[in-house]
Amino acid sequence: MTFVNYSASIAQSKGRAPIRAEDTAALRGLRLFDGIAEATFADLIAAGYLQFFPPGVTLIRERDPADFLHVVIEGTVELYAGSGGRETTMEFIRPVGAFILAAVLSDQIYLQSARTLTRARILMIPAERVRHWMAQDAGFMRMIVAELARGYRQAIKALKNQKLRTGAERLANWLITQSALQGTPGYVDLDIEKRVLAARLGMTPENLSRALASLAIHGVHSRGALIEIKDPAALAGFAKPDPLVDAPE
Amino acid sequence: MTFVNYSASIAQSKGRAPIRAEDTAALRGLRLFDGIAEATFADLIAAGYLQFFPPGVTLIRERDPADFLHVVIEGTVELYAGSGGRETTMEFIRPVGAFILAAVLSDQIYLQSARTLTRARILMIPAERVRHWMAQDAGFMRMIVAELARGYRQAIKALKNQKLRTGAERLANWLITQSALQGTPGYVDLDIEKRVLAARLGMTPENLSRALASLAIHGVHSRGALIEIKDPAALAGFAKPDPLVDAPE
DNA sequence: GTATTATATTGATCTGGATCAAATACCCAA
DNA sequence: TTGGGTATTTGATCCAGATCAATATAATAC
Numbered sequence: 001m002t003f004v005n006y007s008a009s010i011a012q013s014k015g016r017a018p019i020r021a022e023d024t025a026a027l028r029g030l031r032l033f034d035g036i037a038e039a040t041f042a043d044l045i046a047a048g049y050l051q052f053f054p055p056g057v058t059l060i061r062e063r064d065p066a067d068f069l070h071v072v073i074e075g076t077v078e079l080y081a082g083s084g085g086r087e088t089t090m091e092f093i094r095p096v097g098a099f100i101l102a103a104v105l106s107d108q109i110y111l112q113s114a115r116t117l118t119r120a121r122i123l124m125i126p127a128e129r130v131r132h133w134m135a136q137d138a139g140f141m142r143m144i145v146a147e148l149a150r151g152y153r154q155a156i157k158a159l160k161n162q163k164l165r166t167g168a169e170r171l172a173n174w175l176i177t178q179s180a181l182q183g184t185p186g187y188v189d190l191d192i193e194k195r196v197l198a199a200r201l202g203m204t205p206e207n208l209s210r211a212l213a214s215l216a217i218h219g220v221h222s223r224g225a226l227i228e229i230k231d232p233a234a235l236a237g238f239a240k241p242d243p244l245v246d247a248p249e
Numbered sequence: 250m251t252f253v254n255y256s257a258s259i260a261q262s263k264g265r266a267p268i269r270a271e272d273t274a275a276l277r278g279l280r281l282f283d284g285i286a287e288a289t290f291a292d293l294i295a296a297g298y299l300q301f302f303p304p305g306v307t308l309i310r311e312r313d314p315a316d317f318l319h320v321v322i323e324g325t326v327e328l329y330a331g332s333g334g335r336e337t338t339m340e341f342i343r344p345v346g347a348f349i350l351a352a353v354l355s356d357q358i359y360l361q362s363a364r365t366l367t368r369a370r371i372l373m374i375p376a377e378r379v380r381h382w383m384a385q386d387a388g389f390m391r392m393i394v395a396e397l398a399r400g401y402r403q404a405i406k407a408l409k410n411q412k413l414r415t416g417a418e419r420l421a422n423w424l425i426t427q428s429a430l431q432g433t434p435g436y437v438d439l440d441i442e443k444r445v446l447a448a449r450l451g452m453t454p455e456n457l458s459r460a461l462a463s464l465a466i467h468g469v470h471s472r473g474a475l476i477e478i479k480d481p482a483a484l485a486g487f488a489k490p491d492p493l494v495d496a497p498e
Numbered sequence: 499g500t501a502t503t504a505t506a507t508t509g510a511t512c513t514g515g516a517t518c519a520a521a522t523a524c525c526c527a528a
Numbered sequence: 529t530t531g532g533g534t535a536t537t538t539g540a541t542c543c544a545g546a547t548c549a550a551t552a553t554a555a556t557a558c
Binding site for chain 1 (some may be wrong): 311333335355358360390395398400401402405407451489
């Protein structure tokens with residue numbers, strides 16, 4: 001994994017990565033752009049950059065001033081943060097999700113860094129434009145309020161998850177949620193590395209291995225990236241899933 | 250500590266706890282009401298209840314639908330949450346702070362419960378009024394966006410604090426932040442019980458005692474509710490404070 | 499296909515933190 | 529002022545999780 005910082009060069013080169021007409025229609029369908037004025041949408045898009053990034057690219061770094069609103073159109077982005085030499089994964093952003101709105105809106109520095117885990121298509125809109133249109137277009141501001149509220153509640157859930165559960169419980173609940181999201185009741189197909197999942201769940205890779213092994217008595221068996229859930233009821237009995245912690249916002 | 254639920258009875262009795270003229274001026278000064286239209290303010294206040302609660306009163310309970318926006322005018326309120334039999338403290342709300350805006354705005358259930366730790370004066374505004382005026386008054390919506398962004402960033406910081414630090418480190422950083430907030434460089438005066446602080450820091454009361462004792466080598470000594478910081482530099486050397494985790498939003 | 503490198507697992511050990519139990523200190527009401 | 533209840537501290541023990549080390553497995557480049 002190479003850590004080349006592409007974002008700096010993109011921010012400079014204004015003319016690059018124009019948005020093609022065929023993409024515009026797809027973008028119009030995003031929840032964040034629902035019900036906003038046509039003029040607002042047109043200007044945001046005109047000012048934005050839509051671009052592919054290879055895996056492992058650092059898109060933003062905590063402590064930097066928020067210069068762009070990023071929207072993931074395709075691929076997976078990892079939000080992570082560090083302090084005092086340690087590092088942890090905060091969240092994964094998948095299509096279609098924005099990050100990190102709060103810093104952009106209040107013109108502050110980022111609290112989290114972001115890197116691509118896969119090849120990813122990212123829409124980047126200059127922060128100043130977002131703030132400008134938020135003030136102009138009430139419909140856009142309504143969408144922003146909804147998105148912010150969603151992000152806030154997600155963060156609260158993550159904090160509850162971390163403070164109220166053991167590692168094995170977090171893993172068990174993650175498996176339940178994930179198998180539901182993927183629509184595959186009997187198993188979960190990992191599309192991220194286990195070391196990244198471990199960081200997301202707040203544990204070391206070694207401990208994730210052991211936690212996974214410990215779930216065998218509840219019918220969980222893993223073969224590589226495929227994790228089989230033989231008895232969902234038994235797993236739920238151990239995990240005690242709680243919508244106020246686990247349900248995605 | 251008695252756990253009487255006052256809020257239910259208040260929600261029913263429309264006529265109770267009217268807001269006196271002398272209070273209105275003070276409320277006008279709140280950040281949340283800054284720069285909003287006079288009509289908006291007047292109606293929000295007219296629809297609201299301003300009321301004293303004794304200590305230990307449960308104001309809201311997680312899982313309940315968000316019926317009121319609460320604003321702490323005086324006293325201290327504890328936000329807490331539970332799952333699977335465990336319980337933890339999420340945050341303290343002190344004047345002037347609102348909770349829990351996100352649930353009110355998106356008309357959802359609360360993710361957290363709230364109880365008074367001290368005698369407290371709370372302004373309660375019906376959720377429906379807040380949503381109504383948010384849609385009408387752009388200035389009010391701007392304030393809401395700012396408050397939501399603040400809450401989101403605070404939650405992210407709390408999550409980083411929890412995932413990236415040991416208990417003793419969280420305590421050390423809390424002491425540093427608190428002594429700065431209180432404006433007393435050499436000490437911290439606890440205005441909450443240690444068991445509550447322990448929950449807030451994500452540890453047991455026993456462990457808080459031991460963590461406090463372990464900070465003695467960094468010049469921290471406690472006598473009851475007074476915690477002395479003999480050598481702030483030494484303490485900071487251990488705590489490694491980080492504005493991206495510790496600075497209040 | 500094989501060498502190379504990164505990822506994942508397993509084992510041993512150590513530390514952080516929880517739990518259980520008991521003693522002490524504190525607060526408040528009679 | 530004196531009890532009685534609660535909060536805090538201290539000690540002993542146990543469990544969760546981190547770290548260190550070694551091996552096995554998978555992915556990748558050549």
